[in-house]
Amino acid sequence: MPKKSASEKLKTLRPSGKREENFFELVFEVARQIPKGRVTSYGAIAACLGAKSSARMVGWAMNGAGRVKPAVPAHRVVNRNGLLTGKHHFSPPSSMAQQLKKEGVKVKDDQVVDFKKHFWDPAEELGF
């Protein structure tokens, strides 16, 4: 385990200091378009924004998902394997899988069942 969570606080993300807010906004916007019962990946969103190589930034943007309004359904965003890698950022972490299950997405062992089937492609839905 790392010595310490890099941005365990991350409370000072950018509440007032606007910077790459545009990128964040785009990520949030796309994430909000995810229909209930569907999931997508960081890379898919990143690719849709033209930053396919910056999937990490999408994940980082999700850090502000709970602080913006309307709230962003970050629980519908998982990694390329359908694994709930971000569940540790929820409170409680199990709430992520719980919410997904509640929406009709089967989750087993922190992994989305039939991920490919539930996959929601932003580029496709947005008209790309």
Next chain:
DNA sequence: ACGCTGACTATTA
């Protein structure tokens, strides 16, 4: 100012 870490992904061995 420099270096490390991180909610990722794709490629190579």
Next chain:
DNA sequence: CTAATAGCCAGCG
């Protein structure tokens, strides 16, 4: 099949 490596960009010590 799994493991390791590189690329990516922003925030924090």
